[in-house]
Amino acid sequence: MITFIDNATVITLADVDPNRSVLDYLREDAGKTGTKEGCASGDCGACTAVTATVDEGALAYQAINTCITPVGHLHGRQLISVEDLAENGVLHPVQQAMVKAHASQCGFCTPGFVMSLFALWKGDEAPSRHTVIDALGGNLCRCTGYRPIIDAAVAACRARGEDSFSRGEARTVAVLEQIASDPRDVHLAGEGRQYLAPRNLDELLSILQAQPEARLVAGATDLQLEITQQLRQLDLLVYTGHVAELKIMEEADGCLHIGAAVTYAEAQPVLCHHFPDLEELLARLGSRQIRNQGTLGGNVGTASPIGDIPPFLLATGAHLQLRSSSGSRELPIAEFFLDYRRTALRPGECIERILVPLPEQEELLRAYKISKRLDDDISALCGVFNLCIRDGTVTRARVAFGGMAAIPARAPACERSLRGQPWTLETAIAAGGALAQDFQPIDDLRASAAYRLEAAAGLLQRLFYDTVDSDIGPVRVTRYA
């Protein structure tokens, strides 16, 4: 059984096919057709709804893509969809702002925008153009060109106030806390398929030991596509999001320990604190909805050649702590990726933590992502550079790329051509040239092999300009309005 609040009504579900999405629940089971399906892959935001969870006694609101969220993930949350915002026929302030700004045309993407905007309105970010774009980057509109939507968002967030959700907050929090304290199993069984949500690592490991064929599901931002796009039917899903040990984030032994089920959104402030240059990479990783759901462990575990976190982990020399019921082991991240979507994970084993060494004094970390579209796009390539420069000489260089090979990988020849050299443009150009020894990239729909090599080499030159004092201004288009 799972329990959640649908707007203001407590809902329990037990015998539902766990492969169903929150969108299926809304449109087909609850008869709420305001939420739309645009792509069923988490790439357009038309299906955006908001979930609220309790964070330090108050409600925290997050926009999610309902099309790729398994219905079981609703357990312990309040689900708010577009129909819920208006109160007694009076539109919510974010809805009013959208109408006033002429921010809808065909209207099909609009409910998704309204919900992303509602989540933004519920937060406390200053209503700047930048925060608006960050919050709405995962919502596509084909009609308006976005300008009126940006205007509506800025205007709405300048006038935050009460709404039915803030007035009902105490009750909602009480109900959600009651759900959280219910000791019964979180479990769905329907159509012969099961969904389990263990609350601690031992439970999780014993499930994996007994049923090694179980599919671990974290944010589901990748896994649910197997259901919506490939039409697979997954018989046993085990959700990691309630496992307390997988949600930790702490510093110990010179490392940042990040639990495998920590979401991008949760890790973002800590990672950016230690590695300020990650801010852009994380802002361009998926969309706000994806970052709210997707996890670092998931990004590593799916072993996609184009995941954006693995190059960062490779460049920092991170380790993975793996757990099974027979024990724990640590593996350098580079040894984890075996081949295209194949990892060193054994049956019954899961990623427990990611251990990222904290940066040293002279360490310069730069993370560059190249994609056709700047926001919410899969990388054509992603390069992360970790240099130590002492007295103008490169004393240490770790260079890692995604998108250049079947797995995310270091670039040893490039690193060799950097190490011990004076940090000059010539060195950077030579190091860029050395990438041809490291990689034989593929041609695909994102870029040609030739472009990948040429642009990757260009990134070495960018790295040079980006790490030396110069008056030529920023060398990334993303640093310009």
Next chain:
Amino acid sequence: MRRLPRHEGPGEAPITGDALGTSRAHESAEKHVSGTATYVDDQVAPASTLHAYVGLSNVAHGRLLSLDLDAVRAAPGVVRVVTREDIPGHADIGPVFPGDPLLVGIGEEVSFHGQVLFAVAATSYAAARRAARLARADIEALPAILDIAEGLAAQVFVRPSHTQQRGDAAQAIAAAPHTLRGEFRIGGQEQMYLEGQVSLAVPQEDGGMLVYSSTQHPTEGQKLVADVLGVPMNRITFDTRRMGGAFGGKETHANQWACLAALLAHHTRRAVKLRLARAEDFIATGKRHHFLSQYRVGFGDSGELQGLDISLAGGCGMSPDLSDAIVDRAMFHVDNAYCLPQAHVVGHRVKTHTVSNTAFRGFGGPQGMLAIEHILDNIARHLGADPLDVRKRNLYRDQLGFDTTHYGQRIEQHILPGLIDRLEKNADYRSRREAISVYNRSSPVMRKGLALTPVKFGISFTVQTLNQAGALVHVYTDGSVQLNHGGTEMGQGLYTKVAQIVASELQIDLARIQCTATRTDKVPNTSPTAASAGSDLNGMAARNAARTIRKRLTTLAAQHYAVAEDDVQFSNNTVSIGDHRLSFTELVQLAYRQRVSLSATGFYRTPKIHYDRDRARGRPFFYYANGAAVSEVLVDTLTGEYRVTRVDICHDVGQSLNPALDLGQIEGGFIQGMGWLTTEELVWDDAGKLMTIGPASYKIPAIGDTPAVFNVELLPDSPNTEATIFHSKAVGEPPLMLAISVYCALRDAAASLADYRMSPPLNAPATPERVLGACRSAREFIA
């Protein structure tokens, strides 16, 4: 008699200002934001409704030898499967010319990867989709032509080529002081409406069918469903309340899904809904035509065009669909805003074994215009001139010999010279050009580019018959009005504008008017909502309907109170009749009691237009819409990444019916055009399978791509000199082509690497990869 509804008397519900010409909100805005606007998939469906899906070919070209559907039929939830043999009537749904089989029959030709072979109806959407994948099709593979150049070389066309000619271009080019030749490719574009293709067919008596369809052309859907089912059109009704975007992609390419839903509904006697998932929507429906243009141009020392010989080859895919008219429109717009004194323009309709390409905002016009803008940049670099100066030198102007197009239409309203001057000044073009040159000289990595390009777009369907529209207006005894017309609402605000027109005609508050779904049983024999002509045509038809009712009310009031008809005035929800004043509702109730009809149809046909295609001469367009844009970009010359940093637009909508909606069309059209020319890249594999099949891999602009500085102005004080509704101008398509300025600005930035001495080759879309290639060409030129 039952009591008539209550009314407030004179001055009831004081009107909130004349609706026409003001920025009223979209009639569905509140429904959009609250999730209560109903799309086809949201329709409350009959209890026994089945869900349909389609099975597609996995071969680009071949012959269907056999189709094993046993596993499909046996799959859980499956109720019925249909193949070619199950079609009682016509099996070809080609909208103008044959060539589009509804389903491919055994022994018939498979013409693209993704062509529909069969359809299945099941008890759930998921069951239907899963079942559809269980078929085994045996297709004998045949050689496939996948590339436009290959098709052009082999002279494989879906329709005959067409030529427009003025003077002797070859001679003019030979005599010109300067000549250039070149070749240029423009990619296609997926419409990527957020609401995918969907239809719900509900069986009716006498073999009839009620079809809720997301379509721009309900009448064509009605005709084709009637054809497919083998029943008269009067048994079929199409209902289209709104679409979640269309952009041309639901003009003819909505038909197949409606027909298949109807076919399955016919066989099962149950309601059937067919909604394409995004991947199949990408794979099985047509896109904007990609083009290959090859040209020779001769010009004078100051860049004045003297002769142009150009071949425009449109990649049509496997069938004619609308390609004849689309390539024609490319030819009509290869002049864009410039006089071509001697021209030879050939348009080819190249056949390839890919999905049949179809309408997309601009309808071939953008491809023709981009070709000439590309050429003008090349001329400017060749001469070392600012491209803007070369553009201005060639503009049509009010001067003999410079005011007539290569197809013989005289330009009667010369908007662009003044509009461009205004924009050049307001956007600070010259001083920014100077500042950018200075910046670029000292910037090793980042380069800026700037371009101003105009748009002149012909308004009217080039197929003359389509330039007609009908409307139906009912006034009820409570003074409320129901409005219906043949145009469809796809987000452009057509319903709002037409309601404003009717409100203004009857001088009543906009809130009294209910827009109702476009239905073939209310207004018959309609044209598609396309060619930007929705408001022009339907606005006039609705005005004529409202005018008829107003005339009847006027006559009645004059007779009843014994005053002259001139003394009857409608204003502010009130009618003054000599010294008497009645509320609109009171007059309506009087009319009802006096047995005066309160319902009227309206009709409109566009005057003046004609085109003799055999001679390639005429006046195909009622008028032209105009605009211009200045775009500034920043390019990273190490990676080819770029950003559009500032855009200034001045656009001519005549006298605006609704400035806010017009602004929305301009901004939205611009961004959509920017997507076409920058990040939206369609990629097929070597077997003709589309690889970019959803927003994960096909990148339309996101919110962050909106230029931080985006100044858009409606050209003030410029009413249409033609007698259009309110002297407004169409606005749907023209702004898309303003985005050509982005493409030209990217090329300008790359040209800076060659000191502007050449314009590097840059095919569209200008993805970062292609921009980096352009940077490389420019560097190699100077090296």
